[in-house]
Amino acid sequence: MTGQPAETRRRFRFIRPPAWSSVFLLLMCVGIGFVVSGILIFLVAQKVSGVLPLTSRSDRRLSRMLQISIAVLAVVGVMWIMALVLSTTGNPLAQLMALLLVSFGLMAFLLGFTGLQVGLQILRPVFGPTAMVLARQPGQTQTWLELRNVHPAFVAAVEQSRAGRVSQSAGPSQA
Numbered sequence: 001m002t003g004q005p006a007e008t009r010r011r012f013r014f015i016r017p018p019a020w021s022s023v024f025l026l027l028m029c030v031g032i033g034f035v036v037s038g039i040l041i042f043l044v045a046q047k048v049s050g051v052l053p054l055t056s057r058s059d060r061r062l063s064r065m066l067q068i069s070i071a072v073l074a075v076v077g078v079m080w081i082m083a084l085v086l087s088t089t090g091n092p093l094a095q096l097m098a099l100l101l102v103s104f105g106l107m108a109f110l111l112g113f114t115g116l117q118v119g120l121q122i123l124r125p126v127f128g129p130t131a132m133v134l135a136r137q138p139g140q141t142q143t144w145l146e147l148r149n150v151h152p153a154f155v156a157a158v159e160q161s162r163a164g165r166v167s168q169s170a171g172p173s174q175a
Contacts, residue, residue, distance in 0.1 A: 003151035006053030010062065014145060016133030017045040048133050048143050053154075072112030079105035 021044050024037040054062075083101035086094040131145040 002055055002058065003153040004055050007056045008054055008059050009051045010054050010059055011049060011051050012129065012131075013047055013049040014131040014133050015042070015045045015047050016135075017041050021045065046133055046136075046143065048131075048145055050145075052129055052147075069112055072108060076105045076109045076112060079108065 021041045024040045079101045083098040083105065086098035086101065089095070129150055130148045132148065134144045134146060136143055
């Protein structure tokens with residue numbers, strides 16, 4: 001993405017839900033819910049994963065988004081455990097604190113979950129590569145990706161590598 005030499009590699013997963021999976025979006029409108037619909041779409045989607053080269057800085061940026069959201073969700077867990085402990089006491093003040101912890105925990109959970117989704121859906125494509133999983137054509141054995149948000153130097157290196165493999169496989173048969 002930066003045009004600088006890669007220092008590390010990171011596994012990416014790209015997902016392509018089938019066109020008919022938009023029916024699951026209707027389930028959200030009728031009350032089944034976002035989480036259930038999201039899980040159903042994920043289960044029927046075509047998934048392609050692989051390893052792509054990155055600079056250390058790009059890798060840290062991508063990791064930081066996930067770490068912040070996980071930290072918020074961990075804090076929520078601690079808040080709810082503290083609320084559970086406080087609610088078991090007979091003290092009315094402790095029970096009020098438990099209620100406040102549960103309330104703030106719920107708000108933090110929603111913010112953390114929203115932050116995670118924003119990070120994965122909006123920021124990750126800005127800081128990381130994106131790809132479109134192409135539909136498998138009849139007779140194809142592999143799934144093809146169209147990588148986006150990559151530097152032209154990366155494209156040139158991939159084309160050079162592919163040309164080298166083609167010339168190696170074609171070289172001995174022509175001799």
